[in-house]
Amino acid sequence: xxxxxxxxxxxxxxxxxxxxxxxxxxxxxxxxxxxxxxxxxxxxxxxxxxxxxxxxxxxxxxxxxxxxxxxxxxxxxxxxxxxxxxxxxxxxxxxxxxxxxxxxxxxxxxxxxxxxxxxxxxxxxxxxxxxxxxxxxxxxxxxxxxxxxxxxxxxxxxxxxxxxxxxxxxxxxxxxxxxxxxxxxxxxxxxxxxxxxx
Amino acid sequence: xxxxxxxxxxxxxxxxxxxxxxxxxxxxxxxxxxxxxxxxxxxxxxxxxxxxxxxxxxxxxxxxxxxxxxxxxxxxxxxxxxxxxxxxxxxxxxxxxxxxxxxxxxxxxxxxxxxxxxxxxxxxxxxxxxxxxxxxxxxxxxxxxxxxxxxxxxxxxxxxxxxxxxxxxxxxxxxxxxxxxxxxxxxxxxxxxxxxxx
Amino acid sequence: xxxxxxxxxxxxxxxxxxxxxxxxxxxxxxxxxxxxxxxxxxxxxxxxxxxxxxxxxxxxxxxxxxxxxxxxxxxxxxxxxxxxxxxxxxxxxxxxxxxxxxxxxxxxxxxxxxxxxxxxxxxxxxxxxxxxxxxxxxxxxxxxxxxxxxxxxxxxxxxxxxxxxxxxxxxxxxxxxxxxxxxxxxxxxxxxxxxxxx
Amino acid sequence: xxxxxxxxxxxxxxxxxxxxxxxxxxxxxxxxxxxxxxxxxxxxxxxxxxxxxxxxxxxxxxxxxxxxxxxxxxxxxxxxxxxxxxxxxxxxxxxxxxxxxxxxxxxxxxxxxxxxxxxxxxxxxxxxxxxxxxxxxxxxxxxxxxxxxxxxxxxxxxxxxxxxxxxxxxxxxxxxxxxxxxxxxxxxxxxxxxxxxx
Numbered sequence: 001x002x003x004x005x006x007x008x009x010x011x012x013x014x015x016x017x018x019x020x021x022x023x024x025x026x027x028x029x030x031x032x033x034x035x036x037x038x039x040x041x042x043x044x045x046x047x048x049x050x051x052x053x054x055x056x057x058x059x060x061x062x063x064x065x066x067x068x069x070x071x072x073x074x075x076x077x078x079x080x081x082x083x084x085x086x087x088x089x090x091x092x093x094x095x096x097x098x099x100x101x102x103x104x105x106x107x108x109x110x111x112x113x114x115x116x117x118x119x120x121x122x123x124x125x126x127x128x129x130x131x132x133x134x135x136x137x138x139x140x141x142x143x144x145x146x147x148x149x150x151x152x153x154x155x156x157x158x159x160x161x162x163x164x165x166x167x168x169x170x171x172x173x174x175x176x177x178x179x180x181x182x183x184x185x186x187x188x189x190x191x192x193x194x195x196x197x198x
Numbered sequence: 199x200x201x202x203x204x205x206x207x208x209x210x211x212x213x214x215x216x217x218x219x220x221x222x223x224x225x226x227x228x229x230x231x232x233x234x235x236x237x238x239x240x241x242x243x244x245x246x247x248x249x250x251x252x253x254x255x256x257x258x259x260x261x262x263x264x265x266x267x268x269x270x271x272x273x274x275x276x277x278x279x280x281x282x283x284x285x286x287x288x289x290x291x292x293x294x295x296x297x298x299x300x301x302x303x304x305x306x307x308x309x310x311x312x313x314x315x316x317x318x319x320x321x322x323x324x325x326x327x328x329x330x331x332x333x334x335x336x337x338x339x340x341x342x343x344x345x346x347x348x349x350x351x352x353x354x355x356x357x358x359x360x361x362x363x364x365x366x367x368x369x370x371x372x373x374x375x376x377x378x379x380x381x382x383x384x385x386x387x388x389x390x391x392x393x394x395x396x
Numbered sequence: 397x398x399x400x401x402x403x404x405x406x407x408x409x410x411x412x413x414x415x416x417x418x419x420x421x422x423x424x425x426x427x428x429x430x431x432x433x434x435x436x437x438x439x440x441x442x443x444x445x446x447x448x449x450x451x452x453x454x455x456x457x458x459x460x461x462x463x464x465x466x467x468x469x470x471x472x473x474x475x476x477x478x479x480x481x482x483x484x485x486x487x488x489x490x491x492x493x494x495x496x497x498x499x500x501x502x503x504x505x506x507x508x509x510x511x512x513x514x515x516x517x518x519x520x521x522x523x524x525x526x527x528x529x530x531x532x533x534x535x536x537x538x539x540x541x542x543x544x545x546x547x548x549x550x551x552x553x554x555x556x557x558x559x560x561x562x563x564x565x566x567x568x569x570x571x572x573x574x575x576x577x578x579x580x581x582x583x584x585x586x587x588x589x590x591x592x593x594x
Numbered sequence: 595x596x597x598x599x600x601x602x603x604x605x606x607x608x609x610x611x612x613x614x615x616x617x618x619x620x621x622x623x624x625x626x627x628x629x630x631x632x633x634x635x636x637x638x639x640x641x642x643x644x645x646x647x648x649x650x651x652x653x654x655x656x657x658x659x660x661x662x663x664x665x666x667x668x669x670x671x672x673x674x675x676x677x678x679x680x681x682x683x684x685x686x687x688x689x690x691x692x693x694x695x696x697x698x699x700x701x702x703x704x705x706x707x708x709x710x711x712x713x714x715x716x717x718x719x720x721x722x723x724x725x726x727x728x729x730x731x732x733x734x735x736x737x738x739x740x741x742x743x744x745x746x747x748x749x750x751x752x753x754x755x756x757x758x759x760x761x762x763x764x765x766x767x768x769x770x771x772x773x774x775x776x777x778x779x780x781x782x783x784x785x786x787x788x789x790x791x792x
Binding site: 203204206207210211214215218221272275276279282283286287288289290293294296297298303304307308311 | 403404407408410411412414415416417418419421423424425427430431434444445448449452453455456459462463584
């Protein structure tokens, strides 16, 4: 089975989930002081940026992984679906964070929810990665398979970082959002070797 | 006519319908107990999962069917459009189920509506399948055409299962949603042979 | 310039506009009689079907036209953008029709608006068609160019039908929606010859 | 790395952002005079048109730039993500403009916000352009690289025009929206040479 359509469907879900985030930015209605009303929505902008970055960077890694893959099988399709189900849900915890980040107590719940979804995305992506590179089944080249798997050793760092962010939500919720943003950036570091021209 | 653009348009509709489901997950506004408010929304999460799985798995089967197809003709395009119209409407019955699953009487109506749409998707997909594999018109290989059609004998099971789910909605509505979820999983079983590399 | 990306962007807009229509189907909130509340929404279902068909069928024709095209130039890109702007707006008149089709006076305004957008889509598509097939500039084959242009002679029928629907909106608004649906079906008739395998 | 999937993801974001704009066109509910209610929404239509044009024309330029590119690297992917984050947010300032364009004082804030996002898109696109064409790293042909870079000399005009529009928002807010529309049209002028057939 060719990976082309898997990419098309996945790209669709990534792009739509990222773009739907904008619907969570609520326009203040009939505000007497628009400038202040817009500035007071800063948690919405922060959550928008962290979520867009998280989705965008996972997309770059997904893209890079798929570049190395010669064929996909049914388990891979379902693992990918498992990843997409959590990517597609991102606008929901983003919106919960927008609404509750400044409210004591509720902020912790909101950021644990957000971190939980981020963690599920990281776990699902790791699963897809290790399934694809396990015993060189799907990758296009044996040498790449080894190099790619070597890179995968860094993934647990991301899982630990998201878990730390969740723990931090019980102490300083706002800092927790910053940890999620930084973890997304961690995933942006160039790790996978670029595939040769085909 | 090449199937590439048919795939692109179909992938778009599948991906968007699946991703729009998240808009049905409503953020509790100004709730004093956010944790409880989120937990009380469990029917919305259950319906989200069943609908995402239903769309995702039909997409995998659509993908697999199209892999075997060499060309498409106009009737195929319109049969495909008939399938997409029901896939695209899924967020509506999902939202009705969210809203009414715990309300006696209305729950039956909601789950009959949901099951009706699921049944229409299953019928439309079967129609597309049998049209495409009928007398080997569109498939790329005679041997495959035979094998694919043989697999199609299992489709009526899905139709019966959805009908049973609709009947069950009159007795135990929540169980009906579980039947719809299990029927989606039934469609996930590997049936169609994987196409050879091209 | 290759038409591939033009197709991808266009397919995206067609697919999203068609799928966003579902957001216009409003779930009755806290209704005591759900069955009746759902049945009373029939204008929304009728408008959903007509709009989905209109977008889906224009997509099929767009697809068929692009199949015959070897290259695209900048004017073609902008003509295509002019078509997409009207396709993307379809959910708006659809929603206005949902809301007002049963209210005397307002129904006429709603259906004139709807017909106006449908007419603009038909005009924009005709423009794209005649630009692309004019003096065989963009099509891949001289014989096809002639045959395609010959088919285009039928387009004015669609323009007249939409105009008649708009006029009818002043007399029997509901019948006007039926005319729009039938005109969409008229565009579904096989007209363009199928391109040979490439 | 092949640019194909970058195009698919980007096309998705462009197409969705453009199509989500329609959700900002609010249907008047239960209006006694529908015609007047619709006509009074003219700022929404104007903002819809300017935003659709802005996104559509940036897409055409993105498309043209990518046509000349042979390969993409990680920095290019992230610069592109930086562009998409601002494209995807366009429905938000569009909606703010809809809501406040006729309210003195707030109109200035709304149009500064809108112009700021437009300026960020223009800066991000220029960054992508100059990165891609810098020392012929990613483009497919040395002669094209030179010609493309020469065209890029015109980009600062767009940046100046958006800045002028922002300044104008403090004096005549409505005129500012017109400047944004005209600047989008300026970007539509054919500048990049068309790539040869490949």
